[in-house]
Amino acid sequence: MNNILKHIEENPKETQRLIGLEYEQLQQLIQNAERLHYEKQALLESQKVRIIAGGGGRKQKLSLREQIILTLVYLRHLTTFQLLGIQFGVSESTANDTFNYWLPYLRELMPSSLIEQVKKNASDYEVVKEILTDYELIIDSYEQVRERPGDNNEQKKYFSGKKSNHTFKSQMIILPDGSDIVDVVAGEPGPKSDITLFREYRSEFDTKQRFKGDKAYIGEDLITTPIKKPRNRELTTEQKEQNKMFSSKRIFIEHRIRSVKIFRVVQERFRLNPHKYEQVILTICGLVRLRIRALILPLEISAISSG
Missing domain, CATH: 1.10.3210 (Hypothetical protein af1432)
Structure with a gap:
């Protein structure tokens, strides 16, 4: 053993x-x-x-x-x-x-998200989309460093000025209390803006769905964002308090991304074949859903050491 x-x-x-x-x-x-x-x-x-019976081999x-x-x-x-x-x-x-x-x-x-879990059944998917409109979902994205692509056009596509490196970008949407991952997009080019990434996959949700995001999503009507500091001016005390309250409600997305990054394959430079990136990230999200008990797998009464 x-x-x-x-x-x-x-x-x-x-x-x-x-x-x-x-x-x-x-x-x-x-x-x-x-x-x-x-x-x-x-x-x-x-x-x-x-031609011969099975059961042989090393x-x-x-x-x-x-x-x-x-x-x-x-x-x-x-x-x-x-x-x-x-x-x-x-x-x-x-x-x-x-x-x-x-x-x-x-x-x-392990389905990586609630949307993926119900999407195989069209009627369930429509019901869940309708139910989700009762909530203001929280959205955010993060970048992960990857190996430099060999192809020149590819390396330009994935070079992120923000990270000064070649990166993948992933987007996560969660319930307001962080109790489940609602949707995940993984493996997009790092330089792609958060708001562009959101708009590309917006069709997964009901047209009435509302979201809560950071300042990267300012300009998107469907997403509530913090109050932006005016040029050459300061926010009022009331506006600062509003932003503080907003951040306290949005913190759950930071916690959920951190729980994904507990798995170091998501945290450090991605060394595997880049074509496996989406598969790996979605697998990790499935593991996180199992960890936080948003996903329950069938269980037989036996121990790991049995059998």
């Missing part, structure tokens, strides 16, 4: 520090990921034309549970695949392959 898995089983209260989820949430995720794995494998097996060094935890450890701590392989007793390439195998499974299991 891998030392990390053994440590989690012996010290379940430390699971959140190691993985980013509580022990029970990790248990839910492992059970659902294993079930999805077996379903996919059964489907592939049914489509094969076999046995995997890691159990399914260890493979899933390896993937979560990478997302949480952003270690190198070489070091990850040493930690789990496998080669660097096996650690890399394991991560790339399980990432899309985790992405499939």
